[in-house]
Amino acid sequence: MPEGDTIFRAARTLQRALAGKPVTAFESVFPKLTRVHEDTPVTGRLVDSVAAAGKHLLMTFSGGLVLRTHMRMNGSWHIYRPGESWQRGRRDMRIVIATADFVAVAFNITVAEWLEQRTLGRHEELKRLGPDLLSEDFDPVEATARLKARPDVEAADVLLNQRVMAGIGNVYKSEVLFACGVNPFTPVRGLTDEQVGCLIATARRFLRANVTEGLAAMTTYTGFRRTTRRDAPGERLWVYGRAGEPCRKCATPLKLAPQGRDARLTYWCPSCQR
Numbered sequence: 001m002p003e004g005d006t007i008f009r010a011a012r013t014l015q016r017a018l019a020g021k022p023v024t025a026f027e028s029v030f031p032k033l034t035r036v037h038e039d040t041p042v043t044g045r046l047v048d049s050v051a052a053a054g055k056h057l058l059m060t061f062s063g064g065l066v067l068r069t070h071m072r073m074n075g076s077w078h079i080y081r082p083g084e085s086w087q088r089g090r091r092d093m094r095i096v097i098a099t100a101d102f103v104a105v106a107f108n109i110t111v112a113e114w115l116e117q118r119t120l121g122r123h124e125e126l127k128r129l130g131p132d133l134l135s136e137d138f139d140p141v142e143a144t145a146r147l148k149a150r151p152d153v154e155a156a157d158v159l160l161n162q163r164v165m166a167g168i169g170n171v172y173k174s175e176v177l178f179a180c181g182v183n184p185f186t187p188v189r190g191l192t193d194e195q196v197g198c199l200i201a202t203a204r205r206f207l208r209a210n211v212t213e214g215l216a217a218m219t220t221y222t223g224f225r226r227t228t229r230r231d232a233p234g235e236r237l238w239v240y241g242r243a244g245e246p247c248r249k250c251a252t253p254l255k256l257a258p259q260g261r262d263a264r265l266t267y268w269c270p271s272c273q274r
């Protein structure tokens with residue numbers, strides 16, 4: 001599942017390519033999207049803005065029409081020049097939004113709907129989102145309160161809960177817990193204030209570091225990159241994807257276990273995260 005920083009970067013790329021430009025073509029395999037397009041055409045409207053809200057991507061068009069998409073597990077947005085061949089097959093195409101200069105294509109997105117800008121604040125899913133870790137006005141006090149309101153939930157699961165904080169996915173979950181030395185299976189009630197503070201601050205730091213220019217996607221560990229300049233996933237992260245490999249701090253073999261209702265994989269060091 002894409003993490004908050006992936007959506008944030010996608011939104012920023014789309015914003016740069018499309019914002020202020022009139023839509024020249026709109027296409028979708030979703031009947032509920034094309035129905036609105038037939039009644040109130042998207043073609044001819046200006047792309048006002050593209051923004052991330054947690055893991056939701058909100059594309060606003062002139063006239064107050066907003067396209068909400070969510071990438072879920074396999075969705076992605078690509079940007080192409082007109083005529084450029086796509087990296088995915090046409091059967092994976094869900095939405096196409098074209099301007100004179102760019103073609104934005106959503107592949108394998110399962111969640112897409114039109115919203116009205118004036119009622120956005122009342123949208124059930126958006127309304128429930130916790131403080132957005134990538135937002136300039138992120139509120140750590142609110143995030144702390146929401147986290148502590150779930151005393152029985154295990155630390156790893158509470159980090160994934162978008163109603164607590166918006167933006168953390170499965171990779172950062174393991175990385176943040178390791179960085180703070182927190183065992184993933186500790187219930188929230190067993191966390192010290194210092195640990196809670198560390199989890200929130202570290203999540204924000206990792207996500208923000210990964211939306212700066214020039215950094216490979218999802219980097220929390222840069223030790224190897226500094227020396228080898230290699231960029232394989234296993235060389236960019238502390239624990240995620242490294243089960244059985246030695247911990248970068250203490251050399252203990254890292255562990256892996258499914259966790260929570262959705263059996264999401266958790267990686268951790270049994271020595272550093274007791």
Ligand SMILES: [Zn+2]
Nearest residue numbers: 247250269272
């Ligand atoms: Zn360790």
